[in-house]
Amino acid sequence: MSDPTAWSRDLTAEVDGHGIVNHAGSAVLRLLADNLGLTRRISTALRRRHFTPTHDRGRVLTDTAVMITDGGRVLADLATLRDQAELFGPIASDSTLRRALTEIDPLTADRITTARAAVRRSAWQLIAARHGAIPASPVADRDLGRQIVIRLDATMIPAHSDKEGAAANFKGYGHHPLTAFCDNTGEALAIELRPGTASSNTARDHIDLLDTSIAQVPWPHRRNLLITTVGAGATHDFLDHLHEVASRRGQHLEYSIGWELGDREQETIKRVPGDAWQHVIDAHGKARDLGDAGVVELTGLLRHSAGGDRLALWPAGMRVICRRERPGSGAQLSLLEEADGWRYSLFATNTPVRQPGRQLDFLEARHRVHARVEDRIRCAKSTGLGHLPSKSMQVNASWCLAAAIAIDLLCWLRLLCLTGALADAEPKTLRYRLLHTAVRLVRGQRRRRIKIPRTWPWADALAACFTLALALAPPG
The missing domain is CATH 3.90.350 (Transposase Inhibitor Protein From Tn5; Chain A, domain 1)
Structure with a gap:
């Protein structure tokens, strides 16, 4: 009779992985934000005269929204993207994120709201084109x-x-x-x-x-x-x-x-x-x-x-x-x-x-x-709204704005990139099946390729998401 616990007898663990990227599915949401024009429009809305930050504030806010869709609950969770620099590139520090959220006053929030409305027009055009209405x-x-x-x-x-x-x-x-x-x-x-x-x-x-x-x-x-x-x-x-x-x-x-x-x-x-x-x-x-x-x-x-x-x-x-x-x-x-x-x-x-x-x-x-x-x-409460990360009301109000953007990104993911049961899936399901997928990142011929494990049950769905998100043409 076989031993049901035999699977772990030859198992060891060590920190020595190369080319492995976790939470790679979240990059699809980042692509949606960029290719729908959201990152650029928010960057314009947050631009200040005589101030050129190391980390573009539009990039910081959309990265925060991506982190929230990925399940982040506090500002320090941005490390999930920051530590995957092979895929996501440079990501702001926790202190930079806090400063960026503090800088969003009511007037700036109104400009971001206007930017969201403009991007929503582009998104709805694509949704109507894909679904007929x-x-x-x-x-x-x-x-x-x-x-x-x-x-x-x-x-x-x-x-x-x-x-x-x-x-x-x-x-x-x-x-x-x-x-x-x-x-x-x-x-x-x-x-x-x-x-x-x-x-x-x-x-x-x-x-x-x-x-x-x-x-x-x-x-x-x-x-x-x-x-x-x-x-x-x-x-x-x-x-x-x-x-x-x-x-x-x-x-x-x-x-x-x-x-x-x-x-x-x-x-x-x-x-x-x-x-x-x-x-x-x-x-x-x-x-x-x-x-x-x-x-x-x-x-x-x-x-x-x-x-x-x-x-x-x-x-x-x-x-x-x-x-x-x-x-x-x-x-x-x-x-x-x-x-x-x-x-x-x-x-x-x-x-x-x-x-x-x-x-x-x-x-x-x-x-x-x-x-x-x-x-x-x-x-929404499982997508950032259920926990406010700061003692400051202004920072928490900015966090709610980022949570609203995160909710939109998940909706656009369902409507523009997914079919079948995944198109109706809740945030926790999408994280488990798509966003938290670990992949291998391969470099060659001046390109980076994401290698999704063939054994992952939703590998084809995730590959299709990347293909569709990459194909979106940035609005003029």
């Missing part, structure tokens, strides 16, 4: 076609008390950033780092984030938008701003925003006839039993109630829609919900009544998939 946002058994969906949500980043801006709120202790993701592509359009004391329903923060994220959507795609967020965004000023943007010439903007179940809404729900509830559709587009869930519009009852128009101060085109379902065990319920055995959730939208393909069941399903933003945030 920008991917559609799926809803139930259908999709939203050419409509671009921007999902806004807040999250909590745990932090120690010695970090600037860290504080306690209802979600925990740390920082409380706002995020905006493009549901079609998964890109991080904007990440706004805020102190832990920042409120979830701060209208000014939502308005700034919305304007920044819309500016990131390439023209003419931004002419047909859907904005979604949870109830924290349902403030007068934010909804008024949405209607103002929607009224601009050539702009079609819809929204779907969570709405609070207040006293007036609870009173209105009590007046809804039993036969007014309509079917809710599941993720496959099938109607659910009315005994399990239902949806109804409350706009008419709220505007024409016995107590007068209860939506008089809100925009005229706004509709309020209510969903009910049987509550799960342990759910926190209001007195009304405990009394009638239903759990209610409401949302507001400006989608017109009886618009083709926009009935109540579909509008409810369209709002329900806003929960996908939680997956975007979860993946």
